[in-house]
Amino acid sequence: MQKQWDNPATNLMPERTRVPAVLTIGNVRIAPATVLAPMAGVTDTVFRRFIKNASKFTGAPHLASEMWDSNVDTATTNEQSGCGLIMTEFTSADGLSRMREVKRKRYLTYYDDEHPISAQLFGSNPDTLADSARICQDAGFDIVDLNLGCPAKRVVSCNGGSGLLRDLPLIEVIFKRVRAAVSIPFTVKFRMGWNDSNIVCVPLAQLAEDCGLQAVALHARTRENGYTGQARWEYIAAIKDAVSIPVIGNGDVLTPEDAAAMVAQTRCDAVMIGRAAPANPWIFRQIAQYTATGRYDRPTDADRYRMIKAYFGMLLDELAEHPIVVGIPGVELTEREIKLQRTRESARRETLGKMKQFASWFTHGIPGGSTLRKQIFDSKDGDAVLAAVEQFFETRHILAEREPEPELVASSYPFRA
Numbered sequence: 213m214q215k216q217w218d219n220p221a222t223n224l225m226p227e228r229t230r231v232p233a234v235l236t237i238g239n240v241r242i243a244p245a246t247v248l249a250p251m252a253g254v255t256d257t258v259f260r261r262f263i264k265n266a267s268k269f270t271g272a273p274h275l276a277s278e279m280w281d282s283n284v285d286t287a288t289t290n291e292q293s294g295c296g297l298i299m300t301e302f303t304s305a306d307g308l309s310r311m312r313e314v315k316r317k318r319y320l321t322y323y324d325d326e327h328p329i330s331a332q333l334f335g336s337n338p339d340t341l342a343d344s345a346r347i348c349q350d351a352g353f354d355i356v357d358l359n360l361g362c363p364a365k366r367v368v369s370c371n372g373g374s375g376l377l378r379d380l381p382l383i384e385v386i387f388k389r390v391r392a393a394v395s396i397p398f399t400v401k402f403r404m405g406w407n408d409s410n411i412v413c414v415p416l417a418q419l420a421e422d423c424g425l426q427a428v429a430l431h432a433r434t435r436e437n438g439y440t441g442q443a444r445w446e447y448i449a450a451i452k453d454a455v456s457i458p459v460i461g462n463g464d465v466l467t468p469e470d471a472a473a474m475v476a477q478t479r480c481d482a483v484m485i486g487r488a489a490p491a492n493p494w495i496f497r498q499i500a501q502y503t504a505t506g507r508y509d510r511p512t513d514a515d516r517y518r519m520i521k522a523y524f525g526m527l528l529d530e531l532a533e534h535p536i537v538v539g540i541p542g543v544e545l546t547e548r549e550i551k552l553q554r555t556r557e558s559a560r561r562e563t564l565g566k567m568k569q570f571a572s573w574f575t576h577g578i579p580g581g582s583t584l585r586k587q588i589f590d591s592k593d594g595d596a597v598l599a600a601v602e603q604f605f606e607t608r609h610i611l612a613e614r615e616p617e618p619e620l621v622a623s624s625y626p627f628r629a
Contacts, residue, residue, distance in 0.1 A: 229472055229473075230472060230475070230503045231475055232244065232245040232481060232482065235460075235482045236458075237355060237399060237427045238355075238426040239397070240328050240354045240355055242296040244296045246295055246296050246482065247295075247296065247297045247298075247299065247482055247484040247485070248260065248297070248298045248484075248486075248496070249299065249401075249462060249486035250299040250301060250359070252301050252362070254301065254490060255300060257321050258523070258530050258566075259490075259523075260298045260322070263298065263489060264325065266519065267294035267493075294495075294496030294497040294500035300320075303331065303333055303344075304334060305341045305344035306335050308344040316347065320353075322352075322353075330353065330354065330355035330356065331348040331351070331353040332356075332357040332359050333345065333356065333357070334358070334359040334362060334367060334373050336370065336372055336375070336376060336386075338385045338390075341390050342390050343393070345390045345394045349394045355396060355399055356394055356399075357399045357429075358398075358399070359372070360374060360403070360416075361373060361374050361402050361431050362374060363403070363435045363439075374435035377403065377410070377435065378406050380415065380416065380419065387419065387424075387425060391425065398425050398426060399426060399428065400416075400420050400428055401431065402429070402430060403432075403434055403435055404434050406435050407436035408436070411434070411447070414451055414454050418454055427460060427481075429459075429460035430447060430451055430460070430462060431463050432445055432448055432463040439487070442464060443463025445461065445477050446477075448461040448463075448480050449478040449479065458482065459480050460480060460481065461474045461475075461484065462486065467498075468495075468499045469502075471485075490573035491573050491574075492511075493574075494509065494511055516574070517601070517605040519574065520575075520601050521598065523570065524567055524594070524597060528563065528594045528598075530563070564591070564593065567588060568588055568589050571588040571589070583604065584601070584604040587603075588601075
């Protein structure tokens with residue numbers, strides 16, 4: 213997944229336009245109307261809970277009452293969380309339906325504080341997708357979502373993700389089978405089409421509505437675009453004109469101003485954020501603050517330090533849940549102990565890999581961040597990673613005292629009642 217953006221547009225806060233306070237999908241209430249996009253290798257349970265905690269924001273009612281229209285529900289938007297809905301990494305329906313229940317838990321693990329949560333599936337076999345949707349429903353997920361957007365070659369080669377955009381009749385069969393298989397809300401996330409010569413997003417959204425899906429989300433790029441160029445929000449607006457079910461907009465929302473601009477330009481019912489979340493875990497809280505007060509916090513070095521340490525600590529806590537196998541000299545390990553040992557070693561490597569992966573996201577925009585990234589990439593274990601973080605920010609703290617950063621970014625639009 214591309215981490216940078218090509219010539220991102222600069223958006224200003226449109227007058228009297230704000231991200232909606234509430235979105236309802238079926239019987240699931242989402243407040244505020246912001247969604248963490250499903251991202252492979254990113255949105256596991258640790259990252260989802262991390263974003264939930266990072267996005268919590270309680271507004272100042274005395275301020276908001278002076279700035280908001282009377283029909284905006286301040287409490288709904290600010291007292292819960294800046295992120296209204298979180299989604300899992302996309303999961304193979306074929307793999308999910310075949311694997312044993314014990315192994316399924318690894319892919320479907322979530323905690324009570326993650327609700328509402330949507331499970332995203334990909335695949336091309338209608339029966340397998342229906343079976344996997346039932347598994348997700350039985351596991352307690354609030355929503356099940358179909359991925360028709362992933363552009364990865366290995367997914368597309370199996371006719372999954374955006375590969376299905378070339379076969380609307382098959383998509384219709386999938387929609388109907390999955391809809392009949394579950395009672396929880398069923399949604400779909402898709403791209404505009406395979407390429408500019410095959411734009412199918414509007415008829416696809418209409419097909420979803422006709423088949424009983426309760427919401428659609430559009431990443432306003434084609435499969436051929438990948439993550440390059442600017443997202444074409446006008447197609448989100450076109451879908452909004454074509455269907456009556458909720459429409460979620462996705463693509464190039466990097467700031468609170470972008471979120472408000474997307475709502476103003478497309479009239480979408482909710483805003484979905486993907487790549488901006490790992491780079492700026494505060495983005496959802498900032499949107500809530502911006503909506504309430506017209507300005508938002510900008511993270512200081514101390515905030516970044518606490519954020520990196522908290523996330524890495526959560527990863528290590530998750531690793532600690534894997535049992536440690538202690539061998540007895542002269543006694544061979546049993547087959548089960550060997551398997552546990554391998555599982556823990558695999559988890560250890562995965563944890564260290566995620567620390568290194570997210571170092572490039574989390575140090576985005578920090579002067580001297582490349583030094584920290586190199587130290588983290590050279591580290592051999594989690595303790596070494598945390599030590600590098602401590603050392604880096606201890607030095608940065610001295611620099612921060614000399615040049616304090618501004619705490620707030622003001623709105624370009626002065627809010628008036």
